[in-house]
Amino acid sequence: MVSSTKLKWKTDLDKQVIIQNFEKRGWIKAQGEGFVDDWNIYWANVWTVKQIFNPETGHRLGEFQLLNHFPNHYELTRKDLMCKNIKRYRKDMEKENNQIAEKDEQGNYVYMDIIPNTYILPGDYTIFVEEFRRNPNIMWIMKPSSKAQGKGIFLVNKLNQLKKWATSSKLPFQTLSLKEAYVISRYVENPLLIGGKKFDLRIYVLVTSYRPLKVYLYSLGFARFCNEKYTPDIAELDNMFIHLTNVAVQKNSEDYNEKHGSKWSIQNLRFYLEQVRGKAASDKCFEEINNIIYISLKSVQSVIINDKHCFECYGYDILIDGNLKPWLLEVNASPSLTTTTEVDRILKMNLLNDVFNIVVPPDWMDENSKHGANMCKEKQVGYFTVIIDESTNDPSDKNKKGLKKGPTALWR
Numbered sequence: 353m354v355s356s357t358k359l360k361w362k363t364d365l366d367k368q369v370i371i372q373n374f375e376k377r378g379w380i381k382a383q384g385e386g387f388v389d390d391w392n393i394y395w396a397n398v399w400t401v402k403q404i405f406n407p408e409t410g411h412r413l414g415e416f417q418l419l420n421h422f423p424n425h426y427e428l429t430r431k432d433l434m435c436k437n438i439k440r441y442r443k444d445m446e447k448e449n450n451q452i453a454e455k456d457e458q459g460n461y462v463y464m465d466i467i468p469n470t471y472i473l474p475g476d477y478t479i480f481v482e483e484f485r486r487n488p489n490i491m492w493i494m495k496p497s498s499k500a501q502g503k504g505i506f507l508v509n510k511l512n513q514l515k516k517w518a519t520s521s522k523l524p525f526q527t528l529s530l531k532e533a534y535v536i537s538r539y540v541e542n543p544l545l546i547g548g549k550k551f552d553l554r555i556y557v558l559v560t561s562y563r564p565l566k567v568y569l570y571s572l573g574f575a576r577f578c579n580e581k582y583t584p585d586i587a588e589l590d591n592m593f594i595h596l597t598n599v600a601v602q603k604n605s606e607d608y609n610e611k612h613g614s615k616w617s618i619q620n621l622r623f624y625l626e627q628v629r630g631k632a633a634s635d636k637c638f639e640e641i642n643n644i645i646y647i648s649l650k651s652v653q654s655v656i657i658n659d660k661h662c663f664e665c666y667g668y669d670i671l672i673d674g675n676l677k678p679w680l681l682e683v684n685a686s687p688s689l690t691t692t693t694e695v696d697r698i699l700k701m702n703l704l705n706d707v708f709n710i711v712v713p714p715d716w717m718d719e720n721s722k723h724g725a726n727m728c729k730e731k732q733v734g735y736f737t738v739i740i741d742e743s744t745n746d747p748s749d750k751n752k753k754g755l756k757k758g759p760t761a762l763w764r
């Protein structure tokens with residue numbers, strides 16, 4: 353048996369919020385060089401996770417080990433794979449005649465229309481061109497599948513921009529490897545604006561098991577604002593300070609505010625929405641955000657390798673449009689733990705503290721326990737609340753069989 357005070361930690365990230373959280377628990381830094389043994393809890397980067405689960409080594413995590421990613425987390429966190437999985441899930445649900453696949457009179461999904469229309473390039477190039485020709489006046493956004501921080505992103509409103517890009521990068525679509533794949537998504541041209549500026553939401557979601565699905569939602573997310581006023585004007589197509597809300601992009605803007613880092617708490621945003629649009633509309637918007645989390649996780653539930661030693665704290669990027677409809681932009685496997693302001697530092701310290709309280713509850717070390725990441729029995733831990741728990745046999749748990757009662761069933 354390992355004593356909880358002697359738990360050994362390891363991390364690939366030189367981030368104070370991680371190290372301080374480990375140290376304040378009295379846990380000890382693992383000394384070993386490799387990733388194989390000598391640690392109980394590892395906050396690893398995705399590269400290490402790939403090495404650990406490399407099929408050639410056939411390595412398995414030990415009984416007293418916890419890791420912060422599922423082996424094939426990329427099924428949700430790579431933009432192209434997320435899109436593919438969501439599209440597959442929709443089809444499966446339609447075939448099953450599941451109520452979740454209900455469509456409205458225009459033929460749009462009532463619950464499952466969670467991502468802007470997206471194509472994966474190069475594979476979907478021909479169908480994308482057909483779609484482009486059907487609706488030539490809409491704007492698209494090109495994003496590399498596995499990059500972050502706004503890198504490699506650009507907006508497109510003419511087909512020849514795509515052709516030019518392919519030629520200039522000397523990468524005709526057909527020759528792009530899977531690693532270099534792009535997604536092209538319908539650009540949400542009417543984002544909800546506050547003070548004339550575009551913003552998106554960063555929401556933290558902790559998954560401690562995929563089968564059965566157990567999901568916690570963190571109530572302290574935030575909104576990240578652009579520094580310049582938004583315009584869909586095509587003359588400003590290349591002005592990323594208007595279109596991309598990533599802090600990594602906005603930090604370079606002349607108007608960047610060091611003090612609040614161009615961020616608002618979700619609570620403030622919600623309060624604002626209630627004032628401006630009314631409580632019912634604001635509640636509906638947040639219910640739909642829960643629905644997005646539910647559908648995205650159900651889409652990968654059957655493909656994720658559900659190693660009981662793994663957990664994952666995802667960073668959801670969500671954009672709200674002018675009709676208060678939220679859209680899922682992407683799910684990050686390694687949401688930034690860099691802290692740009694004091695508020696940010698406190699939030700991320702609390703976030704990790706709550707994550708560790710969930711994955712290492714007080715009886716984690718007990719001889720008779722199962723020692724996985726999914727042992728916590730509390731429905732509320734710090735700022736985390738369980739929003740999906742398929743393990744419960746409580747007949748009043750409306751989540752159990754999916755969205756049979758509509759998206760409100762996801763709220764507790």
Ligand SMILES: Nc1ncnc2c1ncn2[C@@H]1O[C@H](COP(=O)(O)OP(=O)(O)OP(=O)(O)O)[C@@H](O)[C@H]1O
Nearest residue numbers: 468499500501502503537538539540596597598682
């Ligand atoms: N379909 C879209 N419509 C409107 N804006 C979008 C769309 N997709 C992305 N954006 C904008 O571009 C930004 C970057 O997109 P996204 O988060 O998908 O890429 P990323 O480079 O992987 O970012 P991150 O560092 O958050 O992982 C978003 O925060 C948002 O402001």
